[in-house]
Amino acid sequence: MTSPADLSLVDEPSDEERLFDELIANEQRIEPRDWMPDAYRRTLVRQISQHAHSEIIGMQPEGNWITRAPSLKRKAILMAKVQDEAGHGLYLYSAAQTLGTTREEMMDQLLSGKAKYSSIFNYPTPTWADMGAIGWLVDGAAICNQVPLCRASYGPYGRAMVRICKEESFHQRQGFEILLTLMQGTDEQRAMAQDAVDRWYWPSLAMFGPPDDQSPNSAQSMQWKIKRFSNDELRQRFVSMLVPQAEILGVTLPDPELRYDEETGRYEMGEIDWDEFFEVLRGNGPCNAERIERRRTAHEEGAWVREAAAEYARKQRSTLVPGPAEGAVA
Numbered sequence: 001m002t003s004p005a006d007l008s009l010v011d012e013p014s015d016e017e018r019l020f021d022e023l024i025a026n027e028q029r030i031e032p033r034d035w036m037p038d039a040y041r042r043t044l045v046r047q048i049s050q051h052a053h054s055e056i057i058g059m060q061p062e063g064n065w066i067t068r069a070p071s072l073k074r075k076a077i078l079m080a081k082v083q084d085e086a087g088h089g090l091y092l093y094s095a096a097q098t099l100g101t102t103r104e105e106m107m108d109q110l111l112s113g114k115a116k117y118s119s120i121f122n123y124p125t126p127t128w129a130d131m132g133a134i135g136w137l138v139d140g141a142a143i144c145n146q147v148p149l150c151r152a153s154y155g156p157y158g159r160a161m162v163r164i165c166k167e168e169s170f171h172q173r174q175g176f177e178i179l180l181t182l183m184q185g186t187d188e189q190r191a192m193a194q195d196a197v198d199r200w201y202w203p204s205l206a207m208f209g210p211p212d213d214q215s216p217n218s219a220q221s222m223q224w225k226i227k228r229f230s231n232d233e234l235r236q237r238f239v240s241m242l243v244p245q246a247e248i249l250g251v252t253l254p255d256p257e258l259r260y261d262e263e264t265g266r267y268e269m270g271e272i273d274w275d276e277f278f279e280v281l282r283g284n285g286p287c288n289a290e291r292i293e294r295r296r297t298a299h300e301e302g303a304w305v306r307e308a309a310a311e312y313a314r315k316q317r318s319t320l321v322p323g324p325a326e327g328a329v330a
């Protein structure tokens with residue numbers, strides 16, 4: 001029979017756990033070699049790898065417009081933006097690798113459909129104005145969500161986010177500027193901009209994830225200080241950022257129920273179509289199949305690059321100048 005003394009031993013946190021809890025409580029960072037609970041590690045790998053996949057898949061809707069952007073300057077800007085997204089994916093895969101998961105494992109999970117990536121990238125980009133709406137709304141949502149992640153308790157993730165957020169700010173401005181230019185153009189251009197905003201507004205609100213009462217991971221992630229704000233709090237912050245910017249642009253946000261409540265100091269909004277969101281997560285969005293197929297093909301066609309890079313690294317290692325202890329010449 002277990003005595004009360006034995007039970008108290010079972011419940012007692014280990015020294016490692018105590019140190020981990022202390023670091024979190026004191027706003028200090030957890031680093032790759034520190035002890036961490038398995039669930040903390042798993043949560044980080046899940047979130048960081050999903051984030052990395054989102055950046056990589058997120059290159060497709062815009063990559064689609066590089067050759068068709070309306071001027072050389074706009075092509076160059078868009079190309080730089082898409083390259084930034086590749087870079088963000090790489091910082092994030094590297095951060096996830098510090099937790100003991102290989103790049104190959106993460107890529108397999110993406111290509112087999114096991115890993116999620118952001119719902120937003122399963123929508124099509126039929127017009128040039130979509131580049132404006134993605135920058136303004138999607139990168140705008142990304143900034144709201146990601147600035148607090150710069151303070152995430154896991155060091156490599158937080159540090160990667162600092163650089164990513166700086167670049168996201170530029171992305172958001174370039175999107176805003178595309179829409180502003182269109183809104184100062186012809187009736188047709190204004191209609192194109194409004195149509196893109198109509199199509200991207202709701203999916204960009206859904207990007208923040210399910211409502212707080214249906215978000216299974218939020219409470220624990222906030223306790224671990226990976227997430228600093230809940231999905232609904234960030235969505236609210238995003239809408240309050242958009243309203244004055246929409247006025248400057250002269251576009252209408254497509255939510256007839258949107259209004260500021262003086263009493264609560266919050267925006268009241270219409271209902272997001274969560275059935276649509278969960279369908280997209282199940283792989284049934286307008287572009288899910290196309291996005292994964294494109295990534296799979298790119299991965300297969302890029303095999304020779306990975307092989308060449310691995311061979312180059314092997315050769316570099318084998319021709320390394322020996323250190324003084326092994327090869328010092330008198």
Ligand code: BYC
Pocket residue numbers: 046047050051052054055058059085116117118119120138139142145146206207208209210214215216217218221227231281
């Ligand atoms: N799409 O308990 P919850 C970018 C999943 S890249 C798909 O609230 P959590 C950009 C969620 O994963 C933008 N799935 O989860 C790139 C969970 O499923 P699992 C990407 C979603 O993790 C290129 C389940 O729903 N940003 O900006 O606490 C060009 C329950 O959710 C989504 C990031 O990845 C979604 N929208 O909170 C332009 C930011 N939402 O994993 C722009 C980092 C939720 O249990 N990630 N799910 O099977 C985060 O901040 C958090 O992971 C989330 C979700 C707020 C997204």
